[in-house]
Amino acid sequence: MSAALSAQEISRALTRISHEILEKNSGSSNLTLLGIPTRGAHLASRIATIINSIDSCDVPVGTLDITLHRDDLRMRPPRALMPTLIPQAGIDGRDVILIDDVLFSGRTIRAALDALGEIGRPKSVQLAILVDRGHRELPIRADFVGKNIPTARTQNVKVNLSETDGEDEVLVSEGENK
Amino acid sequence: MSKSYILKGGLLPNGTKSDIAIKDGLISGIGTSLDASGSEIFDIANCVVLPGLVDLHTHLREPGREDAETVLSGSRAAVKGGFTAISAMANTSPVADTAGVVEQVFRLGQEAGLCDVFPVGAVTQGLEGEKLSEMGAMANSIARVRVFSDDGHCVSDPLVMRRALEYVKQFGGVIAQHAQEPRLTVGAQMNEGIISAKLGLKGWPAIAEESIIARDVLIAEHVSSRLHICHVTTAGGVEIIRWAKARGIDVTAEVTPHHLLLTDDLACSYDPIYKVNPPLRTQKDVMALREALAEGIIDIVATDHAPHPAETKECEWQEASFGMLGLETALSIVMATMVDTGLMNWEQVADRLSIAPARIGGYSDHGQEIAIGKSAHLSVINPTASWKVDRDLVASRSRNTPFHGMEFPGVVTHAFFKGVKR
């Protein structure tokens, strides 16, 4: 098992992503951040804090649980649902930034796009990701990437965050061959 | 009936090892080095020889429900279980409440010829509990009925019960009461207790049985008549009978094999294979019944063999019929619950399953001790072998046995009726 990102590197990556989001969207006024639970939700609130301090604003931030939209439900035991909390103003006409920890097959993001379609019609949907580990199975790419970490399919990528795991780090380990 | 047999090396109920010779329907010799010329020889070493078993409580369904059982198929099941005499209960269709019906059943038994089939007559017309049936005519018919019962229904009216008990004295009959207070058991489905409350099935309280037993022993005492209590299931019922016998009341009682073994928690599956009247009770009751049978407070084991077609059991519990098969498993269950537990020896088994029921029913040719000159009604059981019950292999026309898949000790290897191997 090796550390692919340290706490400091994570922090720097999030700061950079925040700046990139503001730059690409010409400021914060039309942004809505939606984190995908569990860890994407924590990353979203961290990015929101950074953006708020850079731009002196109060960017709407929420969570989007995509479990009920997954296409692989039949393949695993059912899992507990996490909260979906859409900011009061909704997402119609907003520039929605979806935030997750790891981008892998792209299926989670597909499910998230389906879920967003049920909720409203954003002006744009962009994707911010802490780690892109490759192996996409769908035509999906991230707009903002903390770090590209090339991996073998058999490896596991684990993002630890202080909110849930006590400390910040990204670990890559050899996994079982599936 | 010219056939002759020698049973070699078996054990008599009292444990004596002895050969038995059978000739012309009678036991012709007991001892060692018997003349074996011209006889078929059966080596029955380690097997126990019992007087042919007698069931005082059998439902044969003929006439009326020949899809469930006939006199012939029931006779086959009886012989397979070691019985040489069975008592066909009166709740057929039409009800056995006239000489005509009991003679028909009796003749069917004779035609089957595998064992004796003694019809039980109904106490009241149509089992309705109101008017006495023609018990005299049945007693004087060729069926010579001595046991009368509305089984399946309780003779609940105390006046009807009193008159019936009095009336049968003229021909030495006995009333076999199905003790079930009807008002306390309206819609009842299973033993009333913790399990019924949990399952939401309507309870059948022990007191519904016990209150009738208590009432009837008092009536029997008052009119000095003979009372038999069918299928006792509760510890409280045992206590009342114990009290009555101590008082000198002429009462006898039976217990079924299933009530010696099974308990009400089996209903948790909601599988109506365990639905029976009277219902399975608790472990405490089971233990009390076993002790009472060993002690002789309960006189006999009777099967209450109750065949039912599949569709009346493959359904919701409350829609299902009451009853379970019993003839083919009875002796094994008695062995498992009474002999292997040390509560009874084989002499007591011979008494409870043959001698006493034959005496109660007045079946004078049956239930005799194994002695020269007696009718050769014999059952041979191998107590060292065991077997697994398979509902697809029963001789009965129905397959509603709750014992499917269970392993029991004691294999009935031979049954001889009137000196002929069946």
Added chain:
Amino acid sequence: MRHLLSISDLSKDEAVLILDTAIEMARASDGPMKKLPTLRGRTIVNLFAEDSTRTRISFEAAAKRLSADVINFGAKGSSLSKGESLKDTALTLQAMGADAVIIRHSASGAPVRLADSAWMSGSVINAGDGTHEHPSQALLDAFTIRKHCTKGGGDLAGLRIGIVGDVLHSRVARSNVLLLSLLGAHVTLIAPPTLLPFGVESWPVGISYDFDSVIPSLDAVMMLRVQQERMSDLFFPNAREYSRYFGLNRDRMLMMKPNSIVMHPGPMNRGLEITADVADSARSVIVEQVSNGVSVRMAILYLLLAGAPSEIGANA
């Protein structure tokens, strides 16, 4: 095969998981995501061999919000009313490829029979059987109690809940006794002795014949429906006497703790077990129980049907 037949099939963690999942289902239903794709392509049969409009509609709404295909198989006009056996009905449903059967039946244990038999392979969900159980009703009741009487999560430890009335014939009461005590609540049954089951002393509950002495301590009062025909079976002398001792009226309601709630599984007999002013009062959560029912049933369907092996219920 996965089923929900009885509350006794559930562990405490599983029960809490259903309630937690129901919160998210409620949130989804309240928000813009009215319809979820989760059970797309699954066929759910509502087999109602006994009339119950409200439970059937609740399950139907839950299944449809999760995009399942719902087939209603009602008592009236169906083959069930023409004497078809449970077995033949089950074989028919199996042949139609039902993934789950939601069954309401007047015979206690009918869902167990359906689940344990080899007649069909789908999930079986008990929507009320005879006088046995009604697990989804208990779960929605617990959900409602948790929402009003706790901080919103976890179990019901420390709460005092009264179940009042015809416990003997009530499947709602049986499921609630099991579930509420599993979740740590202290349950008191309040009824005349004739309407309590034999052996109730062995249940994990308190028992009282005196409503007035218990009601001030209760966080939730759950009234059970009393059927008029019980009078002819000698369970109580008449409606007036029943209401006097075991009905919830305004005077009794005034004895209740602040923030305690009044519940009823419906349908109510206004004027018998509950007076109209109590049923319509601010303490009454009776209407809310109905809407919570949909969320809880969505959670049950999701947890039983969405995944591979089930996390909840009996594995038969």
